[in-house]
Amino acid sequence: MRYSAFIFILIIIHSLFANAQKVYDFQLKNPNGKTERFSDYTGEKFTVIDFWATWCKPCVNSIPKLVELSEKYDKEEVAFIGISVDSPRNISKVKPFTKSVGINYPILLDTKQEIMGELNVVAVPTLLIINSNKEIVYIHEGFAPGDEDVIEQEIKQLLTVYE
Amino acid sequence: MITASCKITEAQVNGTNIMEYQFGNIPDADPEDLSTIYNQTNIQYRQNQLRAFARIEQFYSTDSIKRDYVSLSQFQLKYSFKKIELKVGNFYETLGRELLLRSFEIPSSIQEDRIYRVRQGFYRDIQGVSVNYSGEKFRFKIVRGKPLYNLIPPGEEDRRTELIEGIQPEYSFWDQNIGIVAMRHNQNGTNTTYGSIFIEGNLPLNFSYYGEYARNFSQNAEIFNYSSESSYGAYLSLNYNLKGFGGSFELKKYQDLFIGSGISDPPTLVKEHSYRLLNRSTHVTELFNESGYQVELYYTFSDGKRINLNNSKATNKIIKEVNFNEIFLEYYWPFNNGDNIKSYFDFSRDELKLEVQRYAGGLYYTHIIKGPWSLAIENEVQIINRSYYPGNPITNFYGGLSLNKSTKLSASLYYEFTTDLIVSNKPDTEKTETERYFYGVGFTYRPNFRNTIILFAGERRGGPACISGICYEVLDFSGLEIRWTLKF
Numbered sequence: 001m002r003y004s005a006f007i008f009i010l011i012i013i014h015s016l017f018a019n020a021q022k023v024y025d026f027q028l029k030n031p032n033g034k035t036e037r038f039s040d041y042t043g044e045k046f047t048v049i050d051f052w053a054t055w056c057k058p059c060v061n062s063i064p065k066l067v068e069l070s071e072k073y074d075k076e077e078v079a080f081i082g083i084s085v086d087s088p089r090n091i092s093k094v095k096p097f098t099k100s101v102g103i104n105y106p107i108l109l110d111t112k113q114e115i116m117g118e119l120n121v122v123a124v125p126t127l128l129i130i131n132s133n134k135e136i137v138y139i140h141e142g143f144a145p146g147d148e149d150v151i152e153q154e155i156k157q158l159l160t161v162y163e
Numbered sequence: 164m165i166t167a168s169c170k171i172t173e174a175q176v177n178g179t180n181i182m183e184y185q186f187g188n189i190p191d192a193d194p195e196d197l198s199t200i201y202n203q204t205n206i207q208y209r210q211n212q213l214r215a216f217a218r219i220e221q222f223y224s225t226d227s228i229k230r231d232y233v234s235l236s237q238f239q240l241k242y243s244f245k246k247i248e249l250k251v252g253n254f255y256e257t258l259g260r261e262l263l264l265r266s267f268e269i270p271s272s273i274q275e276d277r278i279y280r281v282r283q284g285f286y287r288d289i290q291g292v293s294v295n296y297s298g299e300k301f302r303f304k305i306v307r308g309k310p311l312y313n314l315i316p317p318g319e320e321d322r323r324t325e326l327i328e329g330i331q332p333e334y335s336f337w338d339q340n341i342g343i344v345a346m347r348h349n350q351n352g353t354n355t356t357y358g359s360i361f362i363e364g365n366l367p368l369n370f371s372y373y374g375e376y377a378r379n380f381s382q383n384a385e386i387f388n389y390s391s392e393s394s395y396g397a398y399l400s401l402n403y404n405l406k407g408f409g410g411s412f413e414l415k416k417y418q419d420l421f422i423g424s425g426i427s428d429p430p431t432l433v434k435e436h437s438y439r440l441l442n443r444s445t446h447v448t449e450l451f452n453e454s455g456y457q458v459e460l461y462y463t464f465s466d467g468k469r470i471n472l473n474n475s476k477a478t479n480k481i482i483k484e485v486n487f488n489e490i491f492l493e494y495y496w497p498f499n500n501g502d503n504i505k506s507y508f509d510f511s512r513d514e515l516k517l518e519v520q521r522y523a524g525g526l527y528y529t530h531i532i533k534g535p536w537s538l539a540i541e542n543e544v545q546i547i548n549r550s551y552y553p554g555n556p557i558t559n560f561y562g563g564l565s566l567n568k569s570t571k572l573s574a575s576l577y578y579e580f581t582t583d584l585i586v587s588n589k590p591d592t593e594k595t596e597t598e599r600y601f602y603g604v605g606f607t608y609r610p611n612f613r614n615t616i617i618l619f620a621g622e623r624r625g626g627p628a629c630i631s632g633i634c635y636e637v638l639d640f641s642g643l644e645i646r647w648t649l650k651f
Contacts, residue, residue, distance in 0.1 A: 140612070
């Protein structure tokens with residue numbers, strides 16, 4: 001019990017002073033079976049990563065809003081990436097689904113949910129905004145109507161600070 | 164101290180902590196005032212291409228049968244160098260499309276079973292070594308390790324009694340990818356050799372496909388022997404997309420493909436529902452003998468409306484032939500002001516469960532009140548006719564009402580009702596209870612992106628559930644539950 005209390009206190013202290021988590025240059029397959037690197041798709045200013053799955057109800061609602069949002073920015077500056085965490089048993093649905101809802105940004109497949117775990121993502125959908133230093137500067141977990149405005153405001157604010 | 168070291172060496176320490184406290188028990192179980200706490204700490208250290216990870220799980224209970232534990236349940240060292248990735252310790256790996264091997268984790272899910280009554284993280288990892296090489300045209304993975312039998316909780320013995328050794332080389336050419344899998348499984352000193360071949364790729368006119376054929380070679384070395392004693396599996400998927408339309412067609416044939424304690428997990432080909440009543444009524448693949456298909460079609464209109472149609476069939480030949488059929492139709496209708504309606508209709512027939520007709524319908528309405536405030540109303544009803552059952556037809560109902568402020572704050576009311584005697588009738592009373600109600604309230608609060616607090620109070624109906632392709636049993640619960648998730 002003393003041991004667990006020590007770990008817990010350490011976590012609390014660390015969470016108060018922790019730096020932003022850095023995203024390393026991971027690699028994943030795309031729906032065409034080709035291996036891609038995260039750095040191949042990052043934006044010069046910010047990169048938005050959306051973790052989603054075909055079976056996740058709020059993800060299905062959030063994706064069309066993110067597609068609209070992605071069209072407002074130059075992808076060289078603010079890039080969007082979708083990471084599907086569907087397991088291999090659902091993976092055949094990913095490509096038809098992404099085409100059906102009109103996703104126009106790159107999709108990567110994290111079938112083992114390994115990158116999800118390494119980026120401390122605990123639920124889908126989760127949206128991360130990563131700056132040019134590869135630091136996670138914003139996390140948005142879940143999706144409710146109106147969240148697209150919250151996310152857009154966050155991007156605008158980050159761009160203002162950047163410039 | 165940790166923060167200081169981060170700045171000096173460019174290394175990073177971060178992680179998550181999930182703590183769940185429960186006060187209560189399975190309804191009508193003793194004691195009613197059981198108090199338990201589960202904590203999972205995940206810590207990772209990263210410096211350039213090196214990652215070290217550890218998971219510590221703890222469980223404490225006031226139950227007289229003490230099964231408390233503190234366990235270093237996962238540890239991993241991972242090193243990536245150019246196209247090579249080496250993992251030592253606990254890791255997740257799949258071979259092919261999981262016909263022979265699947266390890267998994269359902270993030271932030273907590274598992275509890277009726278026998279041990281101990282809560283633990285919901286994962287099934289492998290402990291050993293794995294090497295991955297990802298070249299442009301050539302890739303391979305090698306894995307050697309002991310899979311976890313996750314029904315046995317931490318602190319107990321015999322959690323890893325199997326050993327698997329596998330290799331999977333793949334080669335890409337002309338937009339196609341071909342690979343083979345060789346795997347040896349050892350349990351109680353007996354070796355069994357499995358192999359599979361798979362091919363995937365893109366075809367003209369927006370078609371793509373995947374096909375895999377796996378079999379047990381220790382039992383019968385003939386590749387195309389399909390006698391009833393053979394052990395094999397075949398899976399094929401064909402996909403198509405054009406503008407707003409997308410479709411997938413899948414076929415399966417599995418015979419005696421249950422490996423060891425269940426390390427194989429081939430595609431189910433049954434719609435994975437996130438709707439509450441449908442998720443509970445799902446079909447679980449019978450790997451001793453199952454064949455079938457699944458068709459899924461999506462169409463998104465230019466104004467955002469969306470239709471999803473799914474039809475699946477599974478046939479099991481156990482003593483006699485039994486079938487599972489399902490047809491599911493979902494319609495999503497967003498309004499101009501941000502409101503939306505989602506509705507579904509589902510008809511299924513599950514002869515294995517003696518459920519000859521199963522109708523379900525649902526209506527979900529989300530209304531934006533003002534700014535980030537929204538109201539969601541959820542209703543689902545299901546009517547089941549069982550062939551043997553005196554209480555026919557059975558009605559299940561689920562209702563929910565939630566008030567949300569973006570995803571920061573949410574307050575919900577839940578209501579469930581059933582006339583299913585298996586659920587409603589209490590075994591320790593003389594009279595027959597023909598109805599049962601479940602009421603609950605829930606709150607979610609995210610003060611910042613590091614913290615999430617979820618509270619549930621009331622009675623929750625359990626039953627079978629499937630998430631991310633994994634099906635398991637959720638226990639009924641009556642009481643108070645608080646979960647705190649922290650990212651650090």
